[in-house]
Amino acid sequence: MTSPLDHPARFAQAAGAPALSAIATDVEGLEAGMTTLPGGAPAYFARPENGANFPIILVAQEIFGLHEHIRDVVRRFAKLGFVAIAPDFLIRYGDPQEAPDIEAIRAIVAKVPDAETMAIFDQALAYAATRGGDAKRAAITGFCWGGRIAWLYAAHNPQLLACIPWYGRLDGPHTPAQPRWPIDIAEELKTPTLGLYGGADPSIPAELVETMRARLKTAQAPAEIIVYADAPHAFFADYRDSYRPDAASDAWERALAFLRAKGVG
Template sequence: MTLPSNDPARFAQAAGAPAPSAIATDVTGLEAGVTTLPGGAPAYIARPRTGGDFPIILVAQEIFGLHEHIRDIVRRFAKLGFLAIAPDFLIRYGDPQDAPDIEAIRAIVAKVPDAETMEIFDQALAYAATKGGDATRAAIAGFCWGGRIAWLYAAHNPQLLACIPWYGRLDGAHTPAQPRWPVDVAEELKTPTLGLYGGADPSIPAALIETMRERLKKAQAPAEIIVYADAPHAFFADYRDSYRPDAARDAWEKALAFLRAQGVG
């Protein structure tokens, strides 16, 4: 796999200066960089330098865009033997990395049609399969806004073997661009799913998580939601003050075990 040179890694301006706890995963033993999907969307991709038929993990970015934290997660998966790819499904409507504050980012995100996002992830999966990935062993993991996308994409593509949404919003404003939310697709879910949420996250209240659990149970969907009682939103984001090392470590281990149990990894 030959990739163009990576553009400079940086964290989103609105997320603040990165904390000392920010993890930096090197590219030793990897092929990693920015590429362009057939439909024109950029994507960050990484895989082991040698070998092939790698399990594929699609990574859905935070609301802050395809910045350094998400790229680092892609590299972490690649170090574990995955072909990991994070398509940038926001950039056509504005660059969250350059937005001055969270409200400016929300204005960008509100414009992004879910239908277009699903198409971009379809392209990313197909592209990964041409770069040494095994499309029959594919999963998605999403963080923050990308957690919402992970739920939706799992409903869109039931051939995925696993879905791991990290603190993705479960309900919100229903608009022409974003007409459905995870609570609306719970009954359609066929992909084994492990949701990882914080119990101290005011943006995703406990009552809403229980509603989601009830809908999943009623539909007999193969899904479980784990809540870390004292963890805030973005507890896995090691570059932010919200980072909770113990919860993040446990959730990462559970996520990897879940992928293995589903035949991915």
């Protein structure tokens, strides 16, 4: 599987040099590589080499794009028996992997229409179903900007069995391209959702988390938010200084247990 927009396996420039704690998951026993979705978006895909009717996990990338950390997460899920796929929904508007700094990346992200992103994830889900995945047992997870996307896609596609956003922003500028945020869709959320957040994340203040919890409770939405008190933003990003092994490990186990409990995995 190839794509003209494929990159070598590396980390985004703006994220800095990868830390020694970066996890590297091999491809032994997997079919893994790049593909191109029907609408033209590239995606990284992995699944067990043998078998069929696997649960599907959609992976929404960080603000840094479809770089090595996200590809590794895809492989981790595939090792656990998932068809996992991470579509690149940013690349049409610029390449976060090549951007020199975070401000340049934010300028790219601001251009990306949510409606287009939802359509790309629809295509990714359909593609995963053609590669041995069971579309009736599908979930989404996402990190950083992808955490925001995970919340929105769960509202867009209530057929999902589970949603796991990791430190995705809950509110922000409302623009024509990005008219809604997770805080705006709390009342319509039907997909069981487990939010994983850091209590020491200045970009997502505790007051906003509590507001989101209150809206979810009022709506009787099937969602909960776990906050790791001393964890910063990107506490799961093992290639960065923000990585907190204890919180990351606990959150990962909670995520997998949540997927199993909801019939995915």
